[in-house]
Amino acid sequence: NAGVTQTPKFRILKIGQSMTLQCTQDMNHNYMYWYRQDPGMGLKLIYYSVGAGITDKGEVPNGYNVSRSTTEDFPLRLELAAPSQTSVYFCASSYGLGEKLFFGSGTQLSVL
């Protein structure tokens, strides 16, 4: 099994550009999450989804959007990229609330 797959692994954006970070999982998990990780900070939740068609904001949602049209896919959209969005982004999934998370390998994003 591939688990949680994220693409791309690295990306450099110019200020004001937009992009979509892709995430797919093959474990039939209902719950999916997007986190960002900054040096010296804990993982911060951006958005999460409890199933296809259902999404909700996490702790730091500003500047991001998500959609969940299928159980497998949970893309993260960055609109009008800003330097503050320079970070490492992780997608994760779990079977249910309070269950262990399975993480992707991350996307290193730089906004210059």
Added chain:
Amino acid sequence: EDQVTQSPEALRLQEGESSSLNCSYTVSGLRGLFWYRQDPGKGPEFLFTLYSAGEEKEKERLKATLTKKESFLHITAPKPEDSATYLCAVQPYTDKLIFGTGTRLQVFP
């Protein structure tokens, strides 16, 4: 306010030198406490879940314990391959999962 604090921030050990990492937490109600291992350039990988005070879990050289206010990750006779960042996360009953900032462990031969 729910909070998770890990200490120390960084730890350097000689191979074979046992030690412990600490995760202190304040939550209104604990559903579960998780430990993850993160290698450079990779996503966190699940190690343990603890649910109630007094619970212990072991895996190879690692043992996780839980009290009502903190959890310890004990590393016995570590090897260089144990070098990684160890993350603690707390799942409250009524809120989202909260991650600590991690302990960066380096084990030297």
